[in-house]
Amino acid sequence: MEEAKIVATITSTTILFWFMISINVSAGLPDEKIVVITNNHTNYLSIRCFSFDNDGGDVKHLNAMGSFNITVKIRKFFPTSTMFNCSTNMGTFIAFKSSYQCVGHSEPCQWRFDENYTYRYDAKDKEWVLKEYNPNYESLARGGVIKGYYVN
Numbered sequence: 226m227e228e229a230k231i232v233a234t235i236t237s238t239t240i241l242f243w244f245m246i247s248i249n250v251s252a253g254l255p256d257e258k259i260v261v262i263t264n265n266h267t268n269y270l271s272i273r274c275f276s277f278d279n280d281g282g283d284v285k286h287l288n289a290m291g292s293f294n295i296t297v298k299i300r301k302f303f304p305t306s307t308m309f310n311c312s313t314n315m316g317t318f319i320a321f322k323s324s325y326q327c328v329g330h331s332e333p334c335q336w337r338f339d340e341n342y343t344y345r346y347d348a349k350d351k352e353w354v355l356k357e358y359n360p361n362y363e364s365l366a367r368g369g370v371i372k373g374y375y376v377n
Contacts, residue, residue, distance in 0.1 A: 254299050258328055260320050262311060263292035265337035265344065272338065274311040274320055294333070297321045311338070316358025318343040 264270045264287035273284045274295055285293050300307045309321035320336055327334035327348055335346035337353065344353040 254304050254323055254328060257296055257298045258321065259333035260295045260297060260309065261292055261333045261335045262295065262320060263287075263335070263337045264289060264339070266339040270313065270338070270340070272311055272313050274309060276307075276309045295320065299323060299328075311336070313338060313358070315340055318356060318358060 262272065262274065264272075267289050269286060269288055271284050271286050276297070287293070295309060297307065297309050304323045307321070307323050308319055311318055311320045315338075318336070318338070321328075321334060325334055325345070327346070330348050332348060337344040337346075343356045343358060345356060346352075347354050
């Protein structure tokens, strides 16, 4: 009788665990998403983007209105943990989170940055939404923007 209770507890725990994973997996997210990042400043700025899964982000030196793309591979299990960060000399911002509204649309997620703020494009309202930079603590520990340029 005691063995049956143990087996039932283990079985129900396993079923609950797999149910939780299947809910997270079936969130309807695409396999990957393109993020476009643009220098919104009138001068040359540098930026470095990275994720905690892939730290291969090189420093990009962008002229005014210069841009580049990042292709983010969204995790199958626990997609909410998929993030992509960008670091500038002014601070950091999270360029990709699975909760961003742009993830569910067919067009890319779009960001602009300058010496004061970052801006994320809201496709629903068709406007750029201002976001303040986060402090640069973590990204400095990972290298920050190396040999970055800020021309005024």
